[in-house]
Amino acid sequence: HSIREYLNQMELQLPPHEGEELSVVDMHTGGEPLRIIHSGYPEVKGDSVLSKRRYVREHLDHLRRVLMYEPRGHYDMYGALIVDSEVPEADLGVLFMHNEGYSTMCGHAVIALGRFAVDYKLVKEPQSPETQVNIHCPCGLVKAFVEYSDGKTGGVRFLSVPAFAFATDVKVTVERFGEVTVDISYGGAFYAFVDAQRFGLDVTKSRTRDLVDAATAVTNAVKCQVKLHHPTSDDLAFLYGTILTDGKDNYSSDPTANICVFAEAQVDRSPTGSGVTARVALQYHKGLIQLNQTRTFQSGATESQFTGKAVEETKCGDFKAVVVEVAGRAFYTGVSRFVQEPDDKLTHGFLLK
Ligand SMILES: O=C(O)[C@H]1NCC[C@@H]1O
Incomplete structure (x- = not known):
């Protein structure tokens, strides 16, 4: 042998x-x-x-x-x-x-x-x-819905918890970059959103390290300068990360790219399900998308895609909120x-x- x-x-x-x-x-x-x-x-x-x-x-x-x-x-x-x-x-x-x-x-x-x-x-x-x-x-x-036929599982869509725009056009002072205007939105976790162009970066082409540094600087600034609260629990009231976008928030059937830097400067390889939820809530709040209008969200890191749409208006405490459906595929x-x-x-x- x-x-x-x-x-x-x-x-x-x-x-x-x-x-x-x-x-x-x-x-x-x-x-x-x-x-x-x-x-x-x-x-x-x-x-x-x-x-x-x-x-x-x-x-x-x-x-x-x-x-x-x-x-x-x-x-x-x-x-x-x-x-x-x-x-x-x-x-x-x-x-x-x-x-x-x-x-x-x-x-x-x-x-x-x-x-x-x-x-x-x-x-x-x-x-x-x-x-x-x-x-x-x-x-x-x-609530997740798993494609299932002939004994095989496939793509999954899920309806998340009520998502809402927490604050828009918030000015924060960011180390190395000065005053930066951010939107803050909740999709099961709170994120700050900024167009990467503000830092001279491109979410699909810039070096990951540069995107991480800019996003982390924003996260640190928002954590110190903005007090978050969530209507149902204090355990939910913290900033999870910053999502840099390509700025394409107006409705289009073309994908829009973003990159999420969360926790301790950790980089999401996917388009970020909770981030898509929060971003859809933000776009809906700004009147940029309608109910059931599907958008495709692309990861700046891997080009992988999720779709997302607001499917229903609801409330979360005093916040006007939406139920968002996100869909993708895991292996x-x-x-x-x-x-x-x-x-x-x-x-x-x-x-x-
Ligand atoms: O898809 C998401 O929502 C997540 N991926 C890593 C960071 C977020 O928790």
């Missing part, structure tokens, strides 16, 4: 380790990774998805670093931990994690989790042509079984900035 034959026929076994194995299913949506934790996490305590989010932040954050950071992940890794939800209509609850902590909404993850929930039988008796999967995210209940990339060795000084992970 050759050594290749020997290895090929041998069942893959776990290497020497101590403690629980962490197993994950990896997917990507428009290039943005989603590491779905399959098994190995301890019990997540809390009587609501939001309190579970607080619990993991306080008690289990070392596991986020193990799974998101190098050497098992990387600076821009993204993860999802499926949990029980306190809401009867929910099929599952989910906590999102990234390089800095835990977000409140993630559209690319919802698109991937919709497929995962059907393929891994978290919902009983899938329906054709679409199976509904109710996903309780920290921001609220998100599986593999499964991994991670272990830790007690004498590995880097086992809890590290990041290179």
Whole structure:
């Protein structure tokens, strides 16, 4: 036998380790990774998805670093931990994690989790042509509809939580750039929006590092200079990131590109589901699109696309809001079984900035 034959026929076994194995299913949506934790996490305590989010932040954050950071992940890794939800209509609850902590909404993850929930039988008796999967995210209940035919899952569309323009034409003083006018909008998470041209940049052509630096400077400025609030929970009232756009907000059937820099200068490879939600709410608020007018949003990083449209007017507290539908496609990339060795000084992970 050759050594290749020997290895090929041998069942893959776990290497020497101590403690629980962490197993994950990896997917990507428009290039943005989603590491779905399959098994190995301890019990997540809390009587609501939001309190579970607080619990993991306080008690289990070392596991986020193990799974998101190098050497098992990387600076821009993204993860999802499926949990029980306190809401009867929910099929599952989910906590999102990234390089800095835990977000409140993630559209690319919802698109991937919709497929995962059907393929891994978290919902009983899938329906054709679409199976509904109710996903309780920290921001609220998100309804995903997963294409399903001949036993195969496909594209996913989801209806997000009420989205609203929080403030438009807000002037902030940004380090290195001076006064910058931003719009702030909520799509399950708060984002600041600015046309990249303001910084002499192009979201599809400029170096990622330059886009990250400009967007991060805006995020820092808005965090210090604008107080956010959300009508339903203080846990939701923080700026998640800045989205630089190509400025093409007037309705067109052509795609409009944007790039989202969120958490700790993390770059979304996808067009950003929660960002598309917030951007559609903003465009609707400005009278630039009508209900059910679909726009295509393209990632400045990978050219991957989501579609988005406002489908219904609603309210969120005193804010005039809209329900936004976002659609995209996720793919599986593999499964991994991670272990830790007690004498590995880097086992809890590290990041290179
Ligand atoms: O698609 C989204 O909404 C997300 N992707 C990474 C950053 C956001 O949470």
